[in-house]
Amino acid sequence: MQPHIQVKNLNVHYGRTHVLKDINLEILPQQITVIMGPSGCGKTTLLKTLNRFIELVDGTRVTGQILLDGQDIYSNDVDVTEVRKRIGLLAQRPQPLPMSIAANVAYGMQIHRMKSNRQEVRKSVQHYLEVAGLWEEVSHRLNDPATSLSTGQQQRLCLARGLAIEPEIILGDEPTSALDPISSQHIEKRLLTLKDTYTTIIVTHTLRQAKRLADQVIFMYLGEVIEAGPADAVFNHPKVERTQQYLAGLF
Ligand SMILES: Nc1ncnc2c1ncn2[C@@H]1O[C@H](COP(=O)(O)OP(=O)(O)OP(=O)(O)O)[C@@H](O)[C@H]1O
Numbered sequence: 001m002q003p004h005i006q007v008k009n010l011n012v013h014y015g016r017t018h019v020l021k022d023i024n025l026e027i028l029p030q031q032i033t034v035i036m037g038p039s040g041c042g043k044t045t046l047l048k049t050l051n052r053f054i055e056l057v058d059g060t061r062v063t064g065q066i067l068l069d070g071q072d073i074y075s076n077d078v079d080v081t082e083v084r085k086r087i088g089l090l091a092q093r094p095q096p097l098p099m100s101i102a103a104n105v106a107y108g109m110q111i112h113r114m115k116s117n118r119q120e121v122r123k124s125v126q127h128y129l130e131v132a133g134l135w136e137e138v139s140h141r142l143n144d145p146a147t148s149l150s151t152g153q154q155q156r157l158c159l160a161r162g163l164a165i166e167p168e169i170i171l172g173d174e175p176t177s178a179l180d181p182i183s184s185q186h187i188e189k190r191l192l193t194l195k196d197t198y199t200t201i202i203v204t205h206t207l208r209q210a211k212r213l214a215d216q217v218i219f220m221y222l223g224e225v226i227e228a229g230p231a232d233a234v235f236n237h238p239k240v241e242r243t244q245q246y247l248a249g250l251f
């Protein structure tokens with residue numbers, strides 16, 4: 001299988017702090033890759049580097065390559081807006097825009113001029129709310145403010161909004177950590193159904209969640225990738241002692 005993303009000799013500095021150290025990775029399509037590791041090891045930084053959100057932080061320096069279908073997303077001729085359209089990010093806490101439920105989903109489509117008329121927009125809004133598993137709960141109140149939804153519903157709305165701009169890759173930075181168990185289950189179920197269509201990379205602190213979701217696992221420690229591979233191998237036969245200790249709960 002051709003990797004969708006290849007990370008080569010990636011180093012990231014925040015000012016004088018060296019946060020990501022010589023990262024080399026291959027991310028496969030139509031699989032869920034889970035990134036794990038103790039707090040501060042660089043998981044969020046790695047995700048932000050993958051869709052160039054890192055450039056919004058002052059004083060960062062990125063070296064090395066991130067190839068998306070073989071093309072370096074940091075090369076000069078690449079349009080950063082296009083990169084962020086292809087690689088969507090689902091944040092830790094839902095961040096609905098201060099507008100209606102329907103308008104939240106339509107927002108990105110309008111920005112990127114993806115639909116030509118209102119009826120098409122309306123159809124897509126319904127479609128992506130269905131895909132995110134929220135349609136039945138909100139179909140009768142599409143014009144209500146998005147902030148009137150529960151936190152779990154807001155996170156599914158943000159998923160719908162992200163999918164509506166038709167990304168190829170979904171990044172999730174602890175996307176269920178602000179949610180109750182039932183809402184988390186909703187999101188997990190969606191990620192599992194969506195994985196055939198997208199390349200998915202999820203950061204989680206919950207070992208059980210990682211085991212439920214992961215096809216591939218990346219274990220990081222102090223800015224380095226310590227171990228990466230198929231979930232079964234990393235969870236059941238970790239090769240590196242650090243990974244064994246982490247999985248045993250020794251951190
Ligand atoms: N804007 C910044 N300026 C300076 N240092 C930063 C900045 N953002 C993060 N760092 C540092 O970079 C390192 C990696 O941070 P990062 O947020 O990527 O970790 P993480 O693995 O996501 O942790 P957590 O599990 O707590 O979310 C940490 O030491 C952090 O303090």
Ligand SMILES: [Mg+2]
Nearest residue numbers: 043044045173
């Ligand atoms: Mg983080």
